Amino acid sequence: MSINLTLLIVMGVLYACGIYLILERSLTRVLLGLMLLANATNILILSTGGYAGLAPLFSKETAPEAYSDPLPQALILTSIVISFAVTAFMLGIIYRTWVLARQDEIQDDLEDVRVAKTPSFDAEDDAIVPLETSEFAVTPASPADRDKPDATETPNTATTREGGSA
């Protein structure tokens, strides 16, 4: 199989630009990156068919090597249609993001942020033993832990009760 150098270089440039763009935080650029990746892949499939030959219509005089390979082209057609649908859908999502948030940036996940901020100290699991052994159970066992700035934001530290493993 012979390789077409032009196709190869174009493909490489498209992949490079595409990968650069999908790493951006702006959705429109991500979409452009995905489109470049899809097209670079189409060129890759095209190049697997070798150089262009005759149209693949059978006639007895033509040698098999003279034909173009029709299969990569069929594959490319399918993948173009698929990437078209995905692009249209992404445009819809981008428009919706803009309507909702008036911005084109990818948002952080709130729950992720909350879990990441949860301190390792957990009132229910960690504070029980000192509470039970103390005669003066009114005061919290370890005030240093309780007064952490993060602790007030998280529900787990909000109460002290006994029987964490009820």
Place this chain on the structure above:
Amino acid sequence: MNLANLSPLAVLLPILGAALAFLLIRHHSAQRVVSIGILSATLLLECLLLISVWDGGTTSVTLGGWLPPWGVVLVVDQFSSLMLVVSTVVSLAVLIYATGQGMADGDQEAPVSIFHPTYLILVAGVSNAFLTGDLFNLYVGFEILLTASYVLMTLGGTGPRIRAGVTYVVVSVVSSVLFLIAIAMIYGATGTITMADLAIKLAELDQGTQNLLHVMLLVAFGIKAAVFPLSFWLPDSYPTAPAPVTAVFAGLLTKVGVYAMVRTETLLFPGDTLNVPLMVVALLTMIVGILGALAQSDIKRLLSFTLVSHIGYMVFGLAMSSVAGLGAAVFYVAHHITVQTSLFLVTGLIERRGGSSSIDRLGGLAKLSPLLALLFFIPAMNLAGIPPFSGFLGKLGLLQAGVELGTPLAITLVVGGVVTSLLTLLAIARVWNRAFWRRPEDAEYPDPVLKTPGNVGVLPRTMVGSTAGLVVFGVALTVFAGPLFKVADGSAGIMLDRSAYIHSVLGDSVVVPPLVRRDDVQTGDAK
């Protein structure tokens, strides 16, 4: 055996149903009847297919008049038909659940007119991916189900769903591009994309090229199956979708990725070249996934993390490439589809009854709704692998196969599997203690619904019924585990042997290349 000629209907029926449902877009009740009817018919057909290959036959159907090395073939064997039946049972239950939810809520959250056709397309894509014997057709199957899932994921277009949808769409598109690149490179290297033909021609390539193509396919499927380093998109994107959508995604979509990995490992690249890295990845998937679950306070997110973690068990079974290991993995896939989906459905019910899915806000549900507690308890214990449930049987099979293999890495995985199972139990017990057992007053931020006496927010009967049906199906997998394990082991034997698959597609005259193994042991001890 002519029954297999009907197998294209497993894909066509849902697509026709989707078209019909689109025509009935203004008639919601007719739409419900059509989609449930079509799915039931598909299920019936798939049961017939499973029965026809129950004893281990493999049949193929050539489509469009192009003979196998050129045209698209569908292959029905034990593994694909078992997956078809389980997936359609699950999708039917979820569909009934979703219609119940739609009827109870009005349809602001999930517009019925769009939901039904899209859902049927999703089912068609899943069936296509299970049935196909052609690598590019597998890609098309993936794209059908992914495109449908993009729409379902962002139903209603609310802020969190769009945010989650962006992550999901971008990750899925990148994995599809990787898959397509792999297909292009495979075509460039061998000149064919029919899987049976590839099984012969890939073996003729030199080892370096083979490994490159192998890894590319595994990475592409690994993203879809949410295997550890490639799994972080899943807990971010699944929990925000509507409950039935999350349920069907959790049950089916990652398992299609696992299915594709199984086919790659057994048919295209047999032998044990990548078994060691796969085992390491399986271990990390189990441990990292379940540690993530322990940190969550939202039940849906917690379940998403257990989903990732339990994918590790399937990869473990696959990586052993012994009949016992692969058979247990096949059984585990069937079990996990059912159980994970039922748990997500129950979580949807919990959210309706308790007003939230966060365990900081729930409490006292066992007293408020004992039925709900029962529906949660059974699949939860099943997931954690408590005897006598199918989760225990599947894990036991995997552990036995691991011990049988006996390498230090396999033993590590066995230990890791047990630890993961216990940690799953811990995570589930946390949900149980907080959401079901403690009094509502003890919750950190109790939802007002919990303190109101009486039947507030009555659960619709269709939703409870379909959830209960799926839970019962999960229990049935336990009761009929004997025959099921026989089929699973049979399918594993056929897949590892490969000759039945290749002969059924390309004819009996083809010579199947011998397996190349580093150590020639563990091929057929369960026969």
